[in-house]
Amino acid sequence: MNTSLIELQVDGGIATLTLNRPDKRNAMSDEMRTQFIAALERVGADKAIRALVLTGAGKGFCAGGDIAGMERRLNAPAGEVAFNGWHRQQRVHHTQALLHTLPKPVIAAVNGAASGLGADTALACDFIIASEWASFTWSYIHRGIVPDGGGMYFLPRRVGLPKAKELIFTGRKVDADEALDLGIVDRRTTADRLLADAQAWARELSQGSATALALGKSILDQTFESSAQQVFAQGSQAQGICYTSAEHRAAVEAFLAKSAAAKQ
Known part of the structure; x- marks a missing residue:
């Protein structure tokens, strides 16, 4: 543009x-x-x-x-x-x-x-x-x-x-x-x-998961106005979303494959 x-x-x-x-x-x-x-x-x-x-x-x-x-x-x-x-x-x-x-x-x-x-x-x-x-x-x-x-x-x-x-x-x-x-x-x-x-x-x-970055930023930007309980609650919800993301799956699969290869 x-x-x-x-x-x-x-x-x-x-x-x-x-x-x-x-x-x-x-x-x-x-x-x-x-x-x-x-x-x-x-x-x-x-x-x-x-x-x-x-x-x-x-x-x-x-x-x-x-x-x-x-x-x-x-x-x-x-x-x-x-x-x-x-x-x-x-x-x-x-x-x-x-x-x-x-x-x-x-x-x-x-x-x-x-x-x-x-x-x-x-x-x-x-x-x-x-x-x-x-x-x-x-x-x-x-x-x-x-x-x-x-x-x-x-x-x-x-x-x-x-x-x-x-x-x-x-x-x-x-x-x-x-x-x-x-x-x-x-x-x-x-x-x-x-x-x-x-x-x-x-x-x-910006190298990391775009999903994790976006969710983490949205919570961090509210940290000073939020209680610890609220931050933990928002973090739990965000983590649930991250668990379903393609970035998380790919990262875990790559980690598991590397771990398995190291044991051989």
């Missing part, structure tokens, strides 16, 4: 999705979001795709929300502002939920500035790898608003509640080195190696 605002390429089961609005530092417009949703739905539905790498074209990862959209919101009739805002939020949350719950590993390859919604979008991925040019800022406070792309949920889980409050209350910029130290970023690499390293990591993460 190649469009003006989103590029999606698949190689060897690894999808690379590029936010392609470099002249605007990949700020998320309504049309771009529509294309982003379509691309994520395709990745989620395609069993041949085992993992996703998300990055940005040009010098930025994603500059956040589109400034033209902010201007339209200010100029809307007073009686329509609230409902228009609610409707927009539904689209934002749908997009972030698709990214966060994608049933396969997702890596954000942050090549430049990830600001506001851009920083939240990186956090919605399972893992973040950053180049030396990467930076993160939860800049919502400078616009008189709160993080609406999941930052208030994801950031405390990576850096702890007090540090998340500090970053969100100040909106200050965090460079790649500090982001790695804080745990915002999982791996650090160079700009010329960013995509290759992210794609190699995606291949490493």
